[in-house]
Amino acid sequence: MKNPKVSLQIDSNEFIWDKNEGLFTFDGASALLFWDSAIELFFRTIEEISGSDVSMTVFEATGFRMGHLVSNYYQDRFDILEVIEQYKDIYRNAGWGNVEIIYFSLEEKKVIIRLKNSWEHRIFRLMDREQSGVLLPSHWAGVFSGLLKENMWYKKKKIQVMGHDYDEIEITVSSTTASSNMHKLAREKEQQRICELENKVEERTAQLTSLVKDLSSPVIPVLDGILVIPLIGRFTEGRFEELIEKVLYEFSRRQASHLLIDLTGMNQFDEFTIHGLERLIQAISLLGGECTLVGVSPSLSIQFIKSEANLNTLTSFSTLQHGIQFALEQNGLEIVKKKKRNTL
Template identity: 60%
Template sequence: MGNSSYEIKVNKNEFRWKGEEGELTFDGAPALLFWDSAIELFLNTIEEISGSDVSKTVYEVTGFRMGQLVSSYYEGRTDVAELLEEYAEIYKSAGWGVFEIHEYSYEEKKAVVRIRNSWEHRIFKLADKNEAGVLLPSHWAGIFSGLFRQDMWYKMVKSQLEGHDYDEIEIFPSTLTISQNIHELARKKESESIIELEKKVEERTQELSTLVQELSSPVIPVLKDILVIPLIGKYNDERLRNMIEKALVELTRLKARYLLIDLTGIKQVDPYTIHGIQKLIQSIRLIGGQCFLVGVSAELSIQILHSHVKLEGIKSFSSLQQGVEYSIQQNGYELVKKK
């Protein structure tokens, strides 16, 4: 039996099985047989991997190009009405369902196709989907694009999944092409990726900004009435404003008298930052506190002098330790070495 060949005609269509070669032909062309469940698995896999938007475009492009391929087989025929009837018989014989050309006008370049029990409908119904498929409607758009020799597209008017007896598809001239459809999808995906990336950047920037605010210029209690605020890195409006607010709040909350501005972590200082330090000193003075500069290196002192920002009357020390010792003395205490 494996070496046998079989032929059968369904309506006007011929199926031939070559057992020895493992081949099936349909009207002389190589063909394949698939279960509906296998096609369902194939379509679901595409959708699972690509997502609904991409898979919809893939189905439409595939269906449209299949339709163009079918119409190319009959290029040159002028008996279009008879040809459409042949199409319907071919699809019926192949198990694609029942197709009826309900309306057709070559002059107006439009058609209405009704489809009942198509393989796409069977699969969607089996999967409990509530939206009609797009592959077969776009397939007929591709067929009529070939027959009418211009770009055509489709519109679903009725659907069996919505309770109608058949799917009804309007085919009409359109400026929409498959290439445009693909490009629009690519642009949409690119735009979505950019938006998603911008969102992530914005979220990350906010996280970093919050982290910088939390770590930037902490106000540290050292001894009674003495606070230290270490300056690290470069400062902009936001950092300076945040630093001044922190210093004022903590000095008031702890009822401290002295604030040591520690410049140990500053390697280079620009006029903008020096102006910020000046504002901080003035703000602390307004609420009755005093500021001292500590951790001032020789290089840093030269930079401050060259900035032409006036910091006269501000005590400064080369180290934090010296500044703390001076503040203790100003507070009426002294450090005594334990015997």
């Protein structure tokens, strides 16, 4: 019976295929083999779902954590200098491209690495990208963060996809980490979402404000020459300015002579509203018109009396019906009830 396990020794690295179990191990740890095209599809799918900025942060965090894991695994088998010496063979034999550590200083805690034909470079070339990857640079930052017990991050010094013969990465102690980058991205996304919500609120507020303007205090024609304006709710300076402008425009356009100001919807008046009402009445009188207050409740009457407003001499009625009858009389009109016809 043929041996169900096939092993291969390359330098100091051992590869074992267990055909019965369908397992593959690299230096005693379970591993996987993928085509470059499969990894390319993996990258494209993440970018399609997450977007370029999110996917790059994901790749950085993944690469860093993978590197940290690798450092822990090999540091248990060799000391730091031996591990660094072994890395060239380890990554080359795993199909990660040629790796050369051209500078290492334990005192400076600085490493310079050159990568040629790395799998990430191959993937980006398949994707027709004119940019370098971030997974392998962050991976090496994770490797040396684990080995040196420091927070370390990378800088790209040279990029193979941009025409250089290799990628050159400098790893140094840094306050930047994969976690901080994820938190930064989360804050940016949160701020972006907040801005989007604020824009929607502003847009909706503008729509509602426009609707309120259209529905609030409409100028209603009753008969020729007679208009009614109901006052509803609380007034601000801006709202009263719009009200006066609207009333004067309609009063002039319709060539009206009488304006009934309906206060039925008003529960109380402050000094500002009373002053605004005075201005409206004065403006109508300048156009040769006359104003009458209707819907005046006992409580509003008391407020008028207590105020310093000059409204006491103004004609007023408790109901709109009485005010309309008065306005008709002032215009020489009356409403006559139609007699019923006798039927045979």
